Amino acid sequence: MLKVQTLNNISVQGLNRLPRELYEVASDIAQPDAVLVRSADMHKMEIPASIKAIGRAGAGTNNIPVAAMSKRGVPVFNAPGANANAVKELVLAGMLLAARNIGPALDFVRKLDGDDKALHEAVEAGKKKFVGFELPGRSLGVIGLGAIGVKLANAAVELGMDVWGFDPAMTVNNAWKLDARVRQALSVDDLMARSQFVSVHVPLIDATRGLINADRLKLMKKQGVVLNFARAGIVDEAAMIEALNSGTMHAYVCDFPSNALKGHPRVVATPHLGASTGEAEDNCAVMVADQIRDFLEAGNVRNSVNFPEAVMPLLPGKTRLAIVNENVPNMVGQISTVLAKAELNIADLLNKSRGDLAYTLVDLDSGLPESAVQALSAIKGVLTVRVIAG
Structure with missing residues (x-):
């Protein structure tokens, strides 16, 4: 069990x-x-x-x-x-919220008082403050073309937007799914300069912390909107607030509220709802x-x-070894030598590596004695040895 x-x-x-x-x-x-x-x-x-x-x-x-x-x-x-679909839909909603100034407009309505006649007059007098713009013909830059980024880019194209994407590590599988009308930016800076909307879909690592900073915000087109439903640290919050206050940026839409962002009239901050469906x-x-x-x-x-990705069909009647080891030379040779000494025949073998780790699947025609498992485990650099019956 x-x-x-x-x-x-x-x-x-x-x-x-x-x-x-x-x-x-x-x-x-x-x-x-x-x-x-x-x-x-x-x-x-x-x-x-x-x-x-x-x-x-x-x-x-x-x-x-x-x-x-x-x-x-x-x-x-x-x-x-x-x-991916849940996040894509929330980003699209965020674009519409920012373009039509829905957040400030809702706050305006909530604060109205008086009878219906007074409310109606206030609405007609105040609505001009919330004039927005439409999405068709506007430019969207998508940083990170994984599952979410591809879905967003494709949806934005269908909305009539001019879409640019940047992802130097894009997979072939995702490339096949990307609409041919999405254009390739040469760099993050190139993408920022071409876009009025920018949406980030990358993990938070050292290389992406503060990816959207003061210098890059200055590259964006007028009335720029940044959407961040990835991780808070990808956007330099202080730089964003300064750009919003100065009028350089139109809005910031994110899934990561903070005290600095909360209540800002040009910020739409949701409580980490990206995958909350x-x-x-x-x-x-x-x-x-x-x-x-x-x-x-x-x-x-x-x-x-x-x-590493490692998939090999497990056939009935075979015994499988799953071995994790440091990614160093001659490891497969040492494993094979141990199995040969135990007079075990290899029916199939798969060896994959990723960075400092390597992973080997070995299918044997018969079971193996505990002594062979111990000998494999004793090889320098082997981290784990697991026996799986077919």
Whole structure:
């Protein structure tokens, strides 16, 4: 029986992907094989030695000690794209809110008093302050063309916008999905200079912290709007507020309120609603549960943030070895030598690497003795050895 610990409320749709005849699933469980998590901060907890995998029911993994897990040979899975439609729709809503000055207009109406006649007169007199603009013909720059960025860019094209994209690490799969009318910017600066709206869809890492700064805000077209539904630190908040106050920028729409932003008339700040739809939560939970199950039962790796993609069909009657090791020369040769000494025949083998880690799947025609497992584990640089029956 495999044990899976849940650190947050995980969608039932996802938990149902783990059959109860094979899995024990609970929030309080001893020596779990895997963890399913949403927002819980795993940096603050002691992660048991029994853990073989961690699954984040969402895209970001800032709440998981990924580097520490890599050193232990533990893959961290996420659910890229599962919440893409939810975020795309919220960004589109944010564009409309900013273009039509909906936030200040709602505040204006809420503060009206008097009878209906007085209210009507105030509305007619005050509405001129909230004149906005329409989206067709306006330019949108999308930084980061992953699942969300591609959906947003395609939707904006259909709205009649002039769309530019920039992503030096764009995958071939996402490139196939991108509308041919989306044009390629040569750099972030190039994109900023071409855009009235800019939406960021990149992870928060050292290279992207403060990506949207004072200098880049000055490059944008007049009445510029920045939309940030990725991570707060990607936009330099102080620079943004200064640009809003000076009139350089028209609006800032984000999913990360702060005391500095709260109440600013040109800021629309939502309470981290990007993936907060029932559909997105279900999609994320289902995706990550399937990935955890495929790894535990077959050793396959899909959508890991720290392991290479490694998928090999597990045939009935074979015994599979799943080996995690440091990415150093001659590791496959040493593994093969140990198996040859144990007179074990290799039916299939897959070796993949990513950064400092390498991952090897080996299918054998027969079972292997414990002595062979010990010999594999003793190879310098091997982090984990797991035996999976076919």
